Amino acid sequence: MSERIGITVTVNGTRYEREVEPRLLLVQLIREELRLTGTHIGCDTSYCGACTILLDGEPVKSCTMLAVQADGGEVLTVEGLEKDGKLHPLQEAFSEHHGLQCGYCTPGMLMSAYYLLEQNPDPSNAEIRKGIQGNLCRCTGYKNIFAAISDAAAKMQTGS
């Protein structure tokens, strides 16, 4: 048994201190220790992007990081998108445009889309495709996901 390491991670604004095994993956810390199960484990091989979260503002695959690597960091998960009981415009748009079927990829899609719109508030269709290139969806064929992100971008720009 390896020595546990003390870490501090702020997730969606809440500070957590934990003693963790070095081999604990960041996604396991988020889901199993902090019980934030919105972040999904999909392929577990760094392909599918279902586990995407933002770490210090940058998107990462939380199944391909150790929890100890996030020590001192700020994490944003899908649970952190909602503000004051109101869904984020991206979440509204995914619902409105039916940007999901089974919903498994959705938390990761939302986090990648969130990062994309932060970097580029008015992305072209090609830029949207590139922005979610690390997130696989096996249901929708992506069409409604593109439409949802595009619509959310437009609504966020006009503030409606």
Add this chain to the structure above:
Amino acid sequence: MYPAPFDYHRANSVDEAIGMLSDIGEGARVMAGGQSLLPVLKMRFDELTDIVDIGRIPDLNQIEENGNGVSIGALTTHSCIAASALAGSVPILLDCASGIADVQVRSRGTIGGSVASGDPSCDWPALLHTLDAEIQCQGPNGTRTLDINGFVEDLYQTALQPSEIITGIRFKRPGAGSGGAYCAFKRCAPAYPTTSVGVQLTITDGQVESARVALGSSGLTPIRAQQAEAELEGQSLGAGQIGRAADAAVAASDPVDDQRGSADFKRQLIAHLTKRAIGIAERRASGEQVVNSHEYY
């Protein structure tokens, strides 16, 4: 999937990392961004006892330019390189940095990790052959600078000595009349390339003065296709020369059948990517702006 248990050490300086690696011995592995190491740990393909995390060592993530000399710190991420002024003016760097895997992997993966992994599918080792890059290393016996040629000695094996780490990558900024391109084809964004080809050409008065052609994901190591370079040097570029260079690149490759494609498919792809990379490199050498990056279905 859980990695097997290991002990974790976070190094705050290069000296401290080397000390930790020396103390632990052969069970130690270096982790930078972890994008190559984590999948290996989860599959339990490597028996290690300890991880030395160098990811937070300060000052190893800087891009510096001194005259025409360029130095990229080992911990510089693919996304930082893609966003840099350097990549804006040396387009072959942008081709590579903006196309590796996907947004998420690019925000963690580092150029030093890509080179140190010794994985022939990693993009940077192949690309760095086209820039005659040098690898700066530091170990218990001090610092040394190694040529990228021969740095990856065999599959997952590099010229790094025990307890030695890569601290940076150096090369000369390509001059006027020089243009390069890195063309990679992959099955989907997060996948490693099926094959890739990097080309750098310096063209004076319509003649190729110097050429570099390097292949990734085309054998057990990155491959410099010197016969392909010879077919181009001293020539003015036409379909004949480009075709002969593509044939020579294929002859230098050693692909195998795997889940990314058959060896024969990969040979056809290498020929195609070589021709395309030469074409883009030629246009860029003449000052034209050409957008290019990894392609996938």
